[in-house]
Amino acid sequence: MRVGKPLVLAxxxxxxxxxxxxxxxSRGEKFPSKPIEVIVGWGAGGGTDIxxxxxxxxxxxxLGVSIAVVNMPGAASATAMDYVMKQPADGYxxxxxxxxxLPNAVLGRTPYTPQDLRPLIRAHVDIGLIQVxxxxxxxxxxxxxxxxxxxxxxxxxxxxxxxxxxxVAVAVVTRSAGLDVxxxxxxxxxxxxxxxxxxxxxxxxxxxxxxxxxxESGDVWPVLVFAEERLERFxxxxxxxxxxxxxxxxxxxxxxxxxGTPEEVCKILEDAFAKACESQQYKEFASKRFxxxxxxxxxxxxxxxxLEDELKQYEExxxxxxxxK
Numbered sequence: 001m002r003v004g005k006p007l008v009l010a011x012x013x014x015x016x017x018x019x020x021x022x023x024x025x026s027r028g029e030k031f032p033s034k035p036i037e038v039i040v041g042w043g044a045g046g047g048t049d050i051x052x053x054x055x056x057x058x059x060x061x062x063l064g065v066s067i068a069v070v071n072m073p074g075a076a077s078a079t080a081m082d083y084v085m086k087q088p089a090d091g092y093x094x095x096x097x098x099x100x101x102l103p104n105a106v107l108g109r110t111p112y113t114p115q116d117l118r119p120l121i122r123a124h125v126d127i128g129l130i131q132v133x134x135x136x137x138x139x140x141x142x143x144x145x146x147x148x149x150x151x152x153x154x155x156x157x158x159x160x161x162x163x164x165x166x167x168v169a170v171a172v173v174t175r176s177a178g179l180d181v182x183x184x185x186x187x188x189x190x191x192x193x194x195x196x197x198x199x200x201x202x203x204x205x206x207x208x209x210x211x212x213x214x215x216e217s218g219d220v221w222p223v224l225v226f227a228e229e230r231l232e233r234f235x236x237x238x239x240x241x242x243x244x245x246x247x248x249x250x251x252x253x254x255x256x257x258x259x260g261t262p263e264e265v266c267k268i269l270e271d272a273f274a275k276a277c278e279s280q281q282y283k284e285f286a287s288k289r290f291x292x293x294x295x296x297x298x299x300x301x302x303x304x305x306x307l308e309d310e311l312k313q314y315e316e317x318x319x320x321x322x323x324x325k
């Protein structure tokens with residue numbers, strides 16, 4: 001049976017539309033048209049989890065859809081990255097990323113690298129501290145140093161994730177101080193906090209925000225700031241630079257999607273989360289947790305450039321520390 005040319009053209013148009021739809025988004029479809037997931041590679045209660053849950057509400061209002069925060073801890077967020085990279089590049093899966101994606105790439109903990117992501121925003125830079133508790137055998141950084149030198153390898157310092165940013169930061173500072181300490185990794189900040197409070201570790205590396213409740217109650221207190229200057233919030237706590245110790249790379253948090261996500265979708269998400277960082281809720285959150293001490297906000301292209309530069313820095317640091325891929 002012969003098919004007329006008009007019918008052939010109509011069938012082709014239908015097939016083309018079907019192919020566009022199968023690819024995830026038709027030409028006329030508005031993004032977003034369904035709920036979005038933000039994957040967090042850490043457990044509940046940690047800095048990345050708290051950050052994500054404070055930037056999401058404003059983003060939901062801007063985008064007009066619900067956004068679910070999904071915790072997927074494991075392997076210093078490598079487990080979460082593997083999950084994200086297996087999802088469609090359609091913008092409906094957003095990855096809450098941290099500095100840990102850099103050592104993960106260098107150490108080969110995941111087959112993916114930062115180049116496999118399309119960065120949206122770097123929301124802030126977080127200043128970390130060595131903190132001790134009531135059951136620690138020392139009260140100050142000077143006492144920690146003295147104890148560590150008298151007891152090589154006996155001081156235990158907790159952090160979230162093995163081969164993570166926390167481990168790199170602790171190693172850079174303690175090695176430059178000439179200390180031999182044991183780094184103890186935890187999958188979640190809440191587990192680490194409980195370990196310090198229970199006396200199972202002697203100290204921990206943590207940012208101010210996640211530990212602020214324990215600090216204000218007097219159960220935990222900082223002894224060293226990983227920064228170039230002392231913090232106004234803790235004027236009596238020494239900083240790394242004044243002690244002549246090496247300053248580790250910056251700790252930051254941000255958001256990204258899988259590379260290959262349509263650029264128009266990326267732009268919508270980038271704009272939405274950038275505006276969310278300007279919301280009253282997020283500004284109050286950032287101020288309360290001292291996330292505005294350092295000018296850390298970057299958008300897509302600038303964020304991507306900083307990732308490229310920092311990756312080289314991590315490669316050098318990890319090599320110096322004896323890590324191999």
